Amino acid sequence: MRGNAILARQDLHITYIGKAPSGTAKRSEREQFYNVELPILFSEYTHPPLVGGNFNCILQPVDSTGHFINSNALAEIVRGLRLTDMWEQDPQRPTFTHFSPTVASRLDRISYQRTTKGGKLG
DSSP states (O other), X not given: OOOOOOOOOTTOOOOOOOOOOOSGGGHXXXXXXXXXXXXXXXXXXXXXXXXXXXXXXXXXGGGBSSSOOBOHHHHHHHHHTTEEESOOOOTTSOOOSEEOXXXXXXXXXXXXXXXXTTOOOO
């Protein structure tokens, strides 16, 4: 089975949040997770966040080859925290992280909050 890997600096605090519900049938549960649980977690931090994981949804149509499940709540978190996607994807040659017989999607992502004009992490 596929897994996740995490690279971290010694001074980087890592928090495991939990699982975002996956699948079309659990869309409302996933939106609840993004609307309620994540904002509570982010309100506790004063340092700029580095957010990564499998979000079980996409943010824009280019992230999927077929019918897509987007998350308005996750998109609002990304906008509200001013998160920048670390992956500079070429829209003409998209890269996907999840494959099924009928669709490919980019469900995994890592984003950070720019803290300086030069774009360095804080």
